[in-house]
Amino acid sequence: MYMGDYIVIDHMIGPFEFACESVSTGTPFTVRVDDDKRDIFSDRTYPDQHPAACRFLRPNGNLIQCTIHTDSPPQCKFYRCVVMRIFNEKREIIGTVTGNLSLHSEDPRLRSIWEEAWQKIPETDPDSEVRIQVFLEDRGYRIT
DSSP states (O other): OOGGGTEEEEEEEETTEEEEEETTTTEEEEEEOOGGGHHHHHOOHHHHHOTTSOTTEEEETTEEEETTGGGOOHHHHHSOSEEEEEEOTTSOEEEEEETTOOEEOOOHHHHHHHHHHHHHSOTTOTTHHHHHHHHHHTTTOEEO
């Protein structure tokens, strides 16, 4: 979500093509918005409301999607956006966990259980991701 701090759009080349630069390496690159994501890319609401977010992220239903997945730079390809999707007993998605093991959810019960998990599982534990998943599954959540 915060790749906007690391990717800068230098200028627009065409309607869906941009000259960009990786801030961390100074490497220039060109991207085209994926053909199947041009409709959601055209809506500027999300980047306007989230100025620190990557300029190429857009909501698509309950998901936040990269609109330049085909041309994304190496730092994006190695970043694990979503490592877990958390579902309730009705099989409704109620939360996601990003690659840095941050929970994104508005569900108060899930947030409370998440806090409880981190009180029991040290962040330095190399198996923390698996242990968190088991902790949530033991409490009735389905994880994918």
